[in-house]
Amino acid sequence: MKKLLDLLNDNAEFTTAQLAVMLGISEQEVKKQIEDYKANGIIRGTKTLINWDRLPDSGVRAIIELKVTPKPETGFDDIAKIVMSYDNVENVYLAASNSYDLIAMVHGSTIQDIAEFVSKRLSTLDSVIGTATNFVLTTYKQGGICFTDDGEEEEQRSLVL
Amino acid sequence: MDYSCLLNQKIQNLKPSGIRRFFDIANEMDHVISLSIGEPDFTTPWHVRQEGIESLRRGKTWYSPNRGFAELRSQISNYFARRFDVEYDPEKEILVTVGGSEAIDLCIRAIIDNGDEVLIPQPSFVCYEPMTVMAGGTPVIIRTRSENEFRLTAQELEAAITPKTKLLILPFPNNPTGAVMRREHLEEIAKVVEKHNILVLSDEIYGELTYGRERHVSFASIKGMRERTIVVNGFSKSYAMTGWRLGYALGPEEVISQMTKLHQYAIMSAPTTAQYAAIEALKHGDADIERMREEYDTRRRLIVDGFCRMGLTCFEPEGAFYVFPSIKISGLTSEDFCEKLIYAQHVAIVPGTAFGECGEGFARVSYSYSLKHIRQALERIEIFLSEGNKA
Incomplete structure (x- = not known):
């Protein structure tokens, strides 16, 4: 039933009735599947994709690269958990890269705000041996959705029979 | 100069495709949601x-x-x-x-x-x-x-x-x-x-x-x-x-x-x-055919269900990428229905009569469009019907 996940990933607004029709199963089955996915931690939540750039004073975002010394027992998990615990951290990834190990996406009200967060909260952590801060200027696409107007799919097909 | 006596009589007598006029209306309008195109929306693999x-x-x-x-x-x-x-x-x-x-x-x-x-x-x-x-x-x-x-x-x-x-x-x-x-x-x-x-x-x-x-x-x-x-x-x-x-x-x-x-x-x-x-x-x-076919099938199920729920009944189409709902409950001819729909809700579909007189009472709807696009079009058609299609 990966198809159900594909459809939800594409658009969370489908009603269970529509999902049932598209998949050719009953609405009850759709509901049960979704419950199962939630119970198994596969579906973690449902959010709205917002282009904050369109709002005045909506703050700034940055992608922070962290070079970390892994711990003997827990590797990168412990330090990731600490980074995750901050509310202004939106995403945290472990990367396979030569230059850094963890990537965190953070938001703040100003550039100074974020700079301060990095220098006081992240750089000072025991295992963190280096950081690099990349401020986001424009979000073109997020979560598979185009955030710019000119990227809106324009019909290129001609009207012929 | 009068060309009519110089041009082939048989060709002059051919009717231009009845659908042209319709496309012209759609082309002049902004924010038209079209379900009228008869070719895949996928690009060649x-x-x-x-x-x-x-x-x-x-x-x-x-x-x-x-x-x-x-x-x-x-x-x-x-x-x-x-x-x-x-x-x-x-x-x-x-x-x-x-x-x-x-x-x-x-x-x-x-x-x-x-x-x-x-x-x-x-x-x-x-x-x-x-x-x-x-x-x-x-x-x-x-x-x-x-x-x-x-x-x-x-x-x-x-x-x-x-x-x-x-x-x-x-x-x-x-x-x-x-x-x-x-x-x-x-x-x-x-x-x-x-x-x-x-x-x-x-x-x-x-x-x-x-x-x-x-x-x-x-x-x-x-x-x-x-x-x-x-x-x-x-x-x-x-x-x-x-x-x-x-x-x-x-x-x-x-x-x-x-x-x-x-x-x-x-x-x-x-x-x-x-x-x-x-x-x-x-x-x-072969795998590309299958991938696209599955996607069309998902859309087909959604659109057939959508029309049937609105009372625009259609038999379940099992081929191509079109549905052919009956628009008879509107009391309008196919042409009138499609024309009012495009003016009122900016949704373009094709009158069944474009494919022969016996298409009267029906409209051709293409589902060669994304699910999101189809959902929006269905919502607009539903509004059109609920407003008693007064356009």
């Missing part, structure tokens, strides 16, 4: 495009043989045997054409003499009737009916046959209705065809796009029909290759050789680049 590009890079820019590249004909032969269980000799029984449309034109012209009758089930694609007229034939329309899910029945066929009948057009899976003919239906048709000694042009361009419990059955695979059938197929719908303009005809050597003469004088050869791409499509494209 990348590996197929790459082979086209590669052929250009290697400088393959010359004419191809009249019948099409031998390798392509051989791949078409493999493909048709693999998918539809009919074998054709690549040397003598296959002709590569500029889209399926050219193959239809050649076939009708190769068979029809002045006054011969061509049976055309409608609603159906718009080209059969004018092409018959241009070939000097007489189109005889058979009205298929919604009670029969727009299938052609043996009785309807039998009733339309006269001593002048030479050719039956079999346009299934059908544009615009989405109707398919199952094996048992084709077998009934075959009996009548045999009894009256007529030929069949089976337009199977949507043959890869069927969704019901059965795959498409080629009319040529029905016992005794291979020798009476010219199958028209192509790459446009199954591989999302409309712009490459490549199709083909399969049939008895006697017919294909006649068609080849016309093709060689009028067209010379089908596009070379497209043929290289098509070879790749036939070799490695």
Whole structure:
């Protein structure tokens, strides 16, 4: 039933009735599947994709690269958990890269705000041996959705029979 | 200057496609959500495009043989045997054409003499009737009916046959209705065809796009029909290759050789680049067909359910990428319904009458669009209906 996940990933607004029709199963089955996915931690939540750039004073975002010394027992998990615990951290990834190990996406009200967060909260952590801060200027696409107007799919097909 | 006395009378008498006016309205309007386009929204699979590009890079820019590249004909032969269980000799029984449309034109012209009758089930694609007229034939329309899910029945066929009948057009899976003919239906048709000694042009361009419990059955695979059938197929719908303009005809050597003469004088050869791409499509494209077919099927389910919930009933279409809902509850003609819908809610669909008079009371809706697009269009149509379609 990966198809159900594909459809939800594409658009969370489908009603269970529509999902049932598209998949050719009953609405009850759709509901049960979704419950199962939630119970198994596969579906973690449902959010709205917002282009904050369109709002005045909506703050700034940055992608922070962290070079970390892994711990003997827990590797990168412990330090990731600490980074995750901050509310202004939106995403945290472990990367396979030569230059850094963890990537965190953070938001703040100003550039100074974020700079301060990095220098006081992240750089000072025991295992963190280096950081690099990349401020986001424009979000073109997020979560598979185009955030710019000119990227809106324009019909290129001609009207012929 | 008065051209009318200088121009061909037959062509002057041809009606321009009834749908043009409609497209003109849609073109002038902003924010139109269209469900009217009759081609895949997918782009040609990348590996197929790459082979086209590669052929250009290697400088393959010359004419191809009249019948099409031998390798392509051989791949078409493999493909048709693999998918539809009919074998054709690549040397003598296959002709590569500029889209399926050219193959239809050649076939009708190769068979029809002045006054011969061509049976055309409608609603159906718009080209059969004018092409018959241009070939000097007489189109005889058979009205298929919604009670029969727009299938052609043996009785309807039998009733339309006269001593002048030479050719039956079999346009299934059908544009615009989405109707398919199952094996048992084709077998009934075959009996009548045999009894009256007529030929069949089976337009199977949507043959890869069927969704019901059965795959498409080629009319040529029905016992005794291979020798009476010219199958028209192509790459446009199954591989999302409309712009490459490549199709083909399969049939008895006697017919294909006649068609080849016309093709060689009028067209010379089908596009070379497209043929290289098509070879790749036939070799490695089965998975692409399946991927697109599944996506169409999801959309089909959503849109059929949407229309039925609104009271615009439609039988479940099992082929192509169209639904053909009845708009009779609106009390409007097809044209009025579609025109009011486009003005009131900026949703473009095609009046059923564009595909024959018997399309009255219906509209063609294409689901060759993203799910998001289809959902929005359905919402707007629902608003249109709930507002008593006062526009």
